Amino acid sequence: MELYVEAFIVEIYQRPAIWDVALEEYSNREKKKNAWEELVTIFINNKEPSNDDKKLFGQHIQRRWKSLRDCYSRELKIQREIKSGSGSRKRPVYVFFKQLSFLEKTFVSKGNINSIVEEEEQSFLSSPPSPIPKKKDQTRP
Secondary structure, three states: OOHHHHHHHHHHHHOHHHHHOOOOHOOOOOHHHHHHHHHHHHHHHOOOOOOOHHHHHHHHHHHHHHHHHHHHHHHHHHHHHOOOOOOOOOOOOOOOOOOOOHHHHHHHHHHHHHHHHHHHHHHOOOOOOOOOOOOOOOOOO
16 A cells, blocks of 8 residues: 655645644544545545445554654654754654644644654544454364
8 A cells, every 4th residue: 555645744734633633623533534534535546445445544544644643753852852053963854854844833732742642542543443253262062
C-alpha cells in the first residue's frame, strides 16, 4: 500500500477534525470518521474496493498518520531541547517537519507534547481488528 506522504499531509491539514485539538469537531466522532472515510476514498488505489479493503486501508492510513505525528512530536521536542549556539553537531531534521508544522499549535496548546500522543492512542483506530478465532485442540475428544 503505497501512500504519497506529501499529498497525504495536505489532505490531513484540510481536515482539522483529525488533528486540531482546539476545535469542537475534533471531539466529534462522526466528523472524524467522515474525514477518515474521505481520505480512504482519495488514496485507495483499488477502483472498486470492498468494505474490508476500505477498512484495512483506513487502518493503514491512520497508523501512517500516527507515525508521522509521533515523528513530528519527537523532532519538535528535540529542537526545543537543543540550545542554540551550544556547539552541538548538526543533525538532520525530520524530513516532513516543515510540512507538519501546522501541528505545532496543537502541541503547544496542550502544554505537554506527549499528552496529545497519549490521548490519541486511547481513541485511535476506533474499530479494533476482529479477533482471530483460536483453533480447537485436536488432541482432545
